[in-house]
Every structure is written in C-alpha cells, then in structure tokens.
Amino acid sequence: MVKKRTWASIYLFCVFVVLYLPIFYLMFYSFNKAGTMTHFTGFTLDWYKEVFSDKRLIVIVIDTVIVALLSSVISTALGVVGALAVYSTKRRSAKNALLSLNNILMVSPDVIIGASFLILFTLIGIKLGFVSVLLAHIAFSVPIVVLMVLPKLQEMSPTFIDAARDLGARRRDVLLKVVLPFITPGIFAGFFMALTYSLDDFAVTFFVTGNGFSTLSVEIYSRARQGISMSVNALSTLIFLITLAIVLVYYFFSNGIGKAKSYSGGRRV
Amino acid sequence: MKKISVMLVAVLILVLVLAFVAAKLTGSTTRAGAKTLTIYNWGDYIDPTLITKFEKKYGYRVVYQTFDSNEAMLTKIQQGGTSFDLIVPSDYMISKMRDEHLLLPINMKNVPNLKNVDSRFMNLSFDPNNRYSVPYFWGTVGIVYNPKMLGGDKITSWNDLWDKNYKNQILLVDSAREIIGMGLNSLHYSVNDTNEKHLDQTLRKLKRLTPNIKAIVGDENKLLLPRREAAIGVLWSGDAVEIMDENPELTYVIPKEGSNVWFDNMAIPKGATNKKGAEEFINFMLDPRNAAKNAEYVGYATPDKAAMRYLPKKIKNDKRFYPDKKLTDRLEVYDNFSKPMNAKFNELFLEFKMSHH
Numbered sequence: 001m002v003k004k005r006t007w008a009s010i011y012l013f014c015v016f017v018v019l020y021l022p023i024f025y026l027m028f029y030s031f032n033k034a035g036t037m038t039h040f041t042g043f044t045l046d047w048y049k050e051v052f053s054d055k056r057l058i059v060i061v062i063d064t065v066i067v068a069l070l071s072s073v074i075s076t077a078l079g080v081v082g083a084l085a086v087y088s089t090k091r092r093s094a095k096n097a098l099l100s101l102n103n104i105l106m107v108s109p110d111v112i113i114g115a116s117f118l119i120l121f122t123l124i125g126i127k128l129g130f131v132s133v134l135l136a137h138i139a140f141s142v143p144i145v146v147l148m149v150l151p152k153l154q155e156m157s158p159t160f161i162d163a164a165r166d167l168g169a170r171r172r173d174v175l176l177k178v179v180l181p182f183i184t185p186g187i188f189a190g191f192f193m194a195l196t197y198s199l200d201d202f203a204v205t206f207f208v209t210g211n212g213f214s215t216l217s218v219e220i221y222s223r224a225r226q227g228i229s230m231s232v233n234a235l236s237t238l239i240f241l242i243t244l245a246i247v248l249v250y251y252f253f254s255n256g257i258g259k260a261k262s263y264s265g266g267r268r269v
Numbered sequence: 270m271k272k273i274s275v276m277l278v279a280v281l282i283l284v285l286v287l288a289f290v291a292a293k294l295t296g297s298t299t300r301a302g303a304k305t306l307t308i309y310n311w312g313d314y315i316d317p318t319l320i321t322k323f324e325k326k327y328g329y330r331v332v333y334q335t336f337d338s339n340e341a342m343l344t345k346i347q348q349g350g351t352s353f354d355l356i357v358p359s360d361y362m363i364s365k366m367r368d369e370h371l372l373l374p375i376n377m378k379n380v381p382n383l384k385n386v387d388s389r390f391m392n393l394s395f396d397p398n399n400r401y402s403v404p405y406f407w408g409t410v411g412i413v414y415n416p417k418m419l420g421g422d423k424i425t426s427w428n429d430l431w432d433k434n435y436k437n438q439i440l441l442v443d444s445a446r447e448i449i450g451m452g453l454n455s456l457h458y459s460v461n462d463t464n465e466k467h468l469d470q471t472l473r474k475l476k477r478l479t480p481n482i483k484a485i486v487g488d489e490n491k492l493l494l495p496r497r498e499a500a501i502g503v504l505w506s507g508d509a510v511e512i513m514d515e516n517p518e519l520t521y522v523i524p525k526e527g528s529n530v531w532f533d534n535m536a537i538p539k540g541a542t543n544k545k546g547a548e549e550f551i552n553f554m555l556d557p558r559n560a561a562k563n564a565e566y567v568g569y570a571t572p573d574k575a576a577m578r579y580l581p582k583k584i585k586n587d588k589r590f591y592p593d594k595k596l597t598d599r600l601e602v603y604d605n606f607s608k609p610m611n612a613k614f615n616e617l618f619l620e621f622k623m624s625h626h
Contacts, residue, residue, distance in 0.1 A: 034515075054317060055294050056333060062291040069280050069287075118348055128351050180270050187273060206341070210351030212307060212332030222312030222335035229313065 023240060030233035037233075047234035057219070057235065063130070064199065064215040071137035072194035078138070079145025079190055080183075084175075086146065087153040099150075105143040110203030113140055118207040128210025136208045137198045144197060145190035152186030153179075306546040307332040309342060309353040311533070314406075316566035323553050329546050346371055352540050355547040360395040360532045363402045364605040372401040373537045379548035382555035385575035389594060390532065393602050402534035403551050406569035408506035409592070409600060410447050410529040415519050418500035427455035427524040430501065431478055439478070440493060440502040441485045445618035446603060447529065448475070448485075451503060454526045461604040463613075472617050476624045485622060494519060505531070506590055510568045521589045523596060530600035532572070 025037075033042035051057060086102070089095040105113075117136045118128075126132050156179070164178045180187075202217040209218055220232055308320075312335040320331050334351075336342040339362040345351065346366070358366060366372050377383055377399075386404060396402045414424050419435070430439060441448055450460035452471035462468070483499045494502045495516035502512070509521040535554065537547045553559060561579035564571035570590050577585045585591055592600075606614070 056317065059291050059294050062287045062294075066284050066287050066291070069284050073277065073280050122349050176270055180273070184270075184272055188276070191276070210334070210345070212334050214334060219312065219335060222337040 023236075026233050027237040027240065030230055030237045032230060037230075047230040048238075050229070050231040051234050051238070054231070057231075060214050060219050061216055061235070061239070063213065064217075067130070067133055067137055067215065068195050068198040071134055071141055071198050072191050075138045075141035075194050076145050076187060076191045079142045079194075080149055080187055082142060082146045083149035083153055083183075084179075086150060102143045102146050105140070106147065110140075110201065114204035114207035117204065121208060128208055129213040132208040132210070133205055133213065133215065136204050137201065140201070140204055141194035141197055144193050145187075148190035148193055149183055149186040152183040156182050304328075304543060304546065305330045305332050306543050306550060307334070307352065307354045308550070309334050309336060309345070309351075309356045309538075311335060311357060312337060314357065314533075314567055316563045319554070319559055319563055322559070323550060326553070327546070327549055329543070329549075343371075346538050346540075349540065352542045353538050354541040354543045355550055356536055356538050357405050357533050358402075358536060360393070360534065360602050361605045363534055363536060364395040366536070366538070367396065367401050368605075371539050373539055373541060373544060374400050375403065375537060375551065376544075376548055379545065380552045380555065382552045385555050385557055385560070385573050387572050387574040389597055390572040393532070394604060395532075395602055396534070402536040403555065404572040405533045405535050405554070406507075406564070406567065407530060407532045407572050408569055408590070409523050409531070410450065410503070410505055411509065411521055411523040411589075412501060412503055413494055413509045413512055413519055413521050414501040415494070415497065415516075417518050418497060424501070424522055425525055427451055427526050427528075429524075430481060430503075431455075432481075435481045435501060437481065437483050438500040439481045440483055440490045440499045440504075442490065442502075442504045443485045443487050445614045447503070447505075448621070449614050449617055450529050450603075454524065454528060457526055460527075460529050460601050463606075463610055468613070468617060472621060475621045479624055491515075507569050510590065514568075523589070523592055523600070525599075527599035527601065530597065530602055532602070533569075 029037045029040070030047055031043050031045070032040050033044040033046075034040070082102075086095060086098050089098060114136070117132070117139070121128060121132045121135075126135075160178055160182070161174055164174045169177065200217065201215075202221060205215050206218050206221075209215065223229070223232070306329040308331060310333070314335075320333060323329070324331050334353075336345070339359050342356060342358060343362065343366065346353065346356065347369075363372070380403065383399075383403065390404045390407060392398055412424055412427075412430070416422060419438075422432075422434075424430070446460075449468075449471060452475040453460055453462050453467065456467070456471060456474060458464075458467050458471070484493075486493065490502050490504055491508055491512055493499055494512050497516075506521060506523075509519075513519050513521065535551050537544055541547055554563065555573055557573060557575035558579055560571045560573035560576035564573075564576065564580060565584065571580075577591075588596075
C-alpha cells in the first residue's frame with residue numbers, strides 16, 4: 001500500500017514538473033541581462049521596466065482581462081439558461097438536436113468562427129473593436145458553459161424538484177433555492193473555463209479586433225516577426241504571479257466560507 | 270446562490286476598476302477630442318517614443334495596431350470594419366494592393382522630407398514614381414554563417430554553399446521565392462527569371478545542394494544558428510541582425526552574384542479617414558533624426574540617406590547591412606508574379622523539398 005502511494009506521488013511529481021518547468025524556464029530568463037533565452041549572463045530588472053513603460057501593452061493587458069471577465073459572466077448567464085432549456089426539453093429528438101448544435105460550435109475550428117464573425121460584423125455595420133471582440137468571445141464561450149452545467153443538472157435527482165413543488169415552492173423558488181445551488185459548482189466551472197478560453201483565444205479574436213483594440217495573444221503574436229523580446233517573458237511572469245495570487249486568495253476565501261458554514265450548520269443541529 | 274452573487278459583484282467591480290485604470294492610462298498620453306490617426310504596422314516595428322513625439326507635435330491621437338503578415342493585413346483591409354490611415358506592407362504587397370485599387374496616391378506636397386530618401390530606393394518596380402508608397406525599412410536575402418565552425422572559411426557567394434566540406438551544415442529558410450531565387454542567382458540569372466529552361470536548370474542545381482542541407486526551417490533558424498546547431502543559414506538580413514546579436518561569432522554576407530532586396534513601405538489604404546495626418550506621419554518618419562532613432566530601435570536598415578548622420582558609426586559603416594551602391598546595383602526587387610507563376614515557383618520548391626528527404 002505504501003509502495004503504491006510512493007509511485008503515485010512520483011508520477012504526480014513528474015507530471016507537475018512537465019507542466020511547470022516551461023513556465024519557470026520562461027520566468028528565469030525574464031531576469032536575463034543578455035535578452036535571450038539561451039544563456040544567462042546576469043541579473044537585470046530592465047525587462048520589467050520596459051513592460052511598465054510600454055503603456056500600450058499595459059492597456060492591452062487590461063483590455064484583455066476586461067473582455068475575459070465580461071464575456072465569461074455574460075456567457076455563463078446565457079449558458080446556464082441554455083443548459084436549463086436543454087434539460088427541460090422533453091422530446092428526446094429535440095434534445096439531441098439542441099445538444100448537437102451546441103457541440104458543433106465547440107468543435108468547429110476557431111478560424112472559421114472568426115472569419116464568419118468578421119463577415120457578419122462588417123455586414124451589419126458593427127465597428128470592429130471592444131464590442132465585436134466581446135460579442136465573439138461570448139458566442140464561443142456559451143457552448144462551453146452549457147457543456148459544463150448540463151452534467152450537473154443531469155446528476156440532480158428529479159425528485160428534488162418534485163419534493164420542492166410538493167412542499168409548495170413556486171417555480172421561481174425551485175429554480176433559485178433548489179436547482180441553482182445544486183448546479184453552482186458547474187456554473188463556476190463553466191465561468192472559469194469561459195475565462196481561460198477568452199484569455200487564450202487567438203484565432204477568433206484576430207479576425208474581430210480593429211480600430212486599435214487588441215488583446216494580449218494577438219499582440220504577442222504580431223510581435224513574433226521580430227523575435228519575442230524578454231519583456232514578454234517579464235509580462236508572462238507578472239501575469240503568472242497575479243494568477244497565482246488570485247487562486248490563493250480564492251482558495252482561502254472559499255475554505256473560510258466552507259468552514260464557517262459547516263460550523264454554524266453543526267451548531268444548528 | 271449567495272456565492273454566485275458575491276462572485277458576480279466582485280467581477281463587475283473588478284471590471285469597473287480596470288476600465289477606469291485603462292481610461293486613465295490612455296487619457297494621460299493623449300488629449301480628448303483630438304483627431305485620430307490609425308496606424309497598422311508590423312508588431313514591434315517602431316520606436317514607441319516616436320509615436321508620443323508625433324502626437325505632441327501634430328496634436329493627433331494615434332491609434333496603433335499591429336499585424337504579423339502581409340496577408341493578414343490585406344484581409345483586414347479588404348474586409349473593412351476598421352478605417353486604417355497608414356499601413357506598412359512589403360514590396361510585392363504594394364503592387365498587389367495597387368492593382369486591386371486598395372491604395373490612395375500620396376500627395377507628396379505634404380511630404381517634403383521625401384528628398385531625404387536615398388535615390389537608390391526610389392522609383393522601384395513595385396511602385397513606379399512612388400505614387401502610392403514611401404520606403405520605411407529595407408533589407409536583403411543573404412547568408413549567415415559561423416566562420417569558427419567552418420575552420421575560418423569565408424563565404425562570399427551563393428556558389429560557395431555547394432562546397433563538399435559543408436555537408437549537413439546549411440539551414441534554408443522555408444520560402445519558395447527566396448530559395449528558387451538563390452538557385453537562379455547562383456546560375457547568374459535574375460531572381461525574377463521565368464524562363465522554363467532556366468528554372469529546370471535551377472531545380473537540378475538546387476537538388477545537388479541536398480547533401481549540404483541540414484533542414485528547411487521557418488523562424489527556428491533564429492534559435493538554431495546562435496546555438497551552433499548549424500554553421501550556415503540562408504535568410505533575411507533582419508533575422509541576421511538578431512542572430513548576430515545573440516551570438517557575435519556569426520556574420521552575414523550578401524552573395525556577390527546578387528540577391529533579393531526587400532522593402533517595407535508606408536502607404537495609405539483606401540478608406541483612410543485622415544489622409545492628411547497619414548502624410549504628416551510619413552513626413553515625420555522621414556525626418557533624419559526620427560528615422561535614425563527608429564532604425565536604432567528596430568535594427569533594420571533605413572532608406573533615409575539624411576539619417577546616416579545621426580546613426581552611430583558602428584551601424585552606418587556596416588557594409589553587410591548598409592551595402593554600397595556597387596552591391597545594391599546587383600540586388601533585385603521581386604516582381605509581383607501572376608498566380609500561375611507563383612504556383613509554378615511553389616511547385617518547383619516543393620519538388621526540391623521532396624528530394625531533400
């Protein structure tokens with residue numbers, strides 16, 4: 001038994017090394033005086049200075065985060081409604097049709113989605129920029145949220161709803177007090193998936209950016225012709241650290257709430 | 270439910286805070302209500318301080334956006350959606366866009382600094398009389414090599430690459446026009462030669478280079494060459510500058526048979542809403558001090574003759590990147606080929622690549 005566990009931890013360790021090593025490699029060279037990723041010649045903070053002096057880059061980072069947050073909030077709302085709709089569809093064939101339509105959006109290549117959005121936006125006269133990027137991101141995030149929320153709904157026993165209705169709950173109460181709390185983990189998972197998809201996306205975003213509005217992935221990609229400067233490493237390091245901080249805060253925060261709840265719950269009993 | 274509302278409120282507050290910070294940041298660089306000038310350029314291809322300087326001097330608000338390839342830029346211009354005022358396409362793209370009526374003629378009355386541009390780089394085949402474009406940066410196709418790894422050998426010509434001692438030492442850039450052009454040049458034909466017989470001969474000659482070729486690569490050559498993975502690379506001078514920055518052992522040569530010379534050019538696309546601003550910007554960039562500053566930042570060669578005065582000696586006297594007239598006379602700009610001719614070149618290149626494996 002003990003042996004099994006050591007093997008498991010060795011395996012886990014290796015996986016984490018593979019996942020994190022490239023990130024640390026990149027972070028390490030963000031302090032390199034030579035400005036390359038090949039040999040380390042000395043410690044410098046110049047690249048960080050460069051990041052903070054490049055106002056345009058910082059604005060792009062902020063814009064990227066704003067788009068990601070807004071699009072994932074909106075697409076989570078839409079996706080939850082969508083998942084509820086799919087769940088409550090009674091006819092099997094209709095349900096399958098809805099799900100397949102959702103999945104087609106998931107698997108169709110980003111390039112095609114991006115190009116069709118570009119054509120659509122220019123056709124109906126939406127100026128390329130913040131709004132077009134936001135709309136496109138909402139559109140490709142909704143199917144993800146649906147897919148994350150739906151299993152939670154299916155997991156939920158229908159007897160919950162029946163019981164609630166029997167006990168006199170109105171439809172609204174059933175939704176707010178029974179269904180939503182049950183699927184909350186799915187909603188959060190959907191939200192965070194949408195967030196990462198939006199932060200990551202290059203292909204769709206590339207087509208619909210314009211008028212000076214750009215996101216980080218598009219900007220970094222267009223800098224690649226000149227070879228990526230170490231300031232991009234510095235920026236990545238900063239973003240990694242901020243993400244880490246957010247995850248830690250979230251962890252303590254949610255742990256704190258969880259503990260407080262179970263404690264008071266215990267007292268009540 | 271409470272969790273969800275807490276999260277929602279937190280996210281919205283964060284968005285508001287970020288939006289405020291972003292507005293502050295953009296607001297501090299420009300005045301509100303100023304006329305905008307939208308520039309579409311290659312990524313990291315301008316000294317950012319020049320944009321601020323331009324904004325201060327002319328009172329425009331510059332909206333700056335970047336692209337990574339001529340084709341991507343073309344798609345955006347064709348689609349519309351954004352009205353760009355100034356773009357920086359490469360030479361062949363200028364003639365292509367001109368033929369598709371996507372460019373506006375530049376009013377040179379607003380660009381008095383045009384006189385600063387070296388006459389060698391004016392009135393070129395892709396834009397006769399510079400009706401639609403003004404050169405921004407230029408460079409060549411050539412050979413980067415590491416003399417130390419070749420036992421002190423000096424490479425001066427394309428034909429040197431066929432040397433039997435350089436087995437498995439050469440990295441070629443994965444681009445049909447450049448490599449077929451190299452083959453044509455090595456036989457003392459023009460890079461724009463389309464004679465069927467000459468092309469056959471070129472293909473046969475290129476196939477004989479196979480034993481010396483280590484790989485045909487894209488951007489990786491910028492990593493492989495400084496690391497001494499190969500001794501010789503055929504590539505663009507812009508990449509060569511970066512490679513030599515990383516490993517000073519390497520040097521660059523423009524082969525004596527001749528080669529290609531390329532230009533990135535400032536142009537005004539159709540649908541520009543601030544044409545006058547674009548012309549003022551072109552003029553501003555041709556100012557000798559600004560052109561020199563930009564060339565130092567980007568590392569490519571400026572076509573601005575007057576700017577030479579303000580460039581450090583080390584840069585302007587570097588014959589490898591600022592070759593003299595004797596050499597530039599032997600360099601050629603690529604003609605804009607018809608579609609079938611492009612296909613023909615790609616086919617030849619493919620056949621050559623197949624023979625490599």
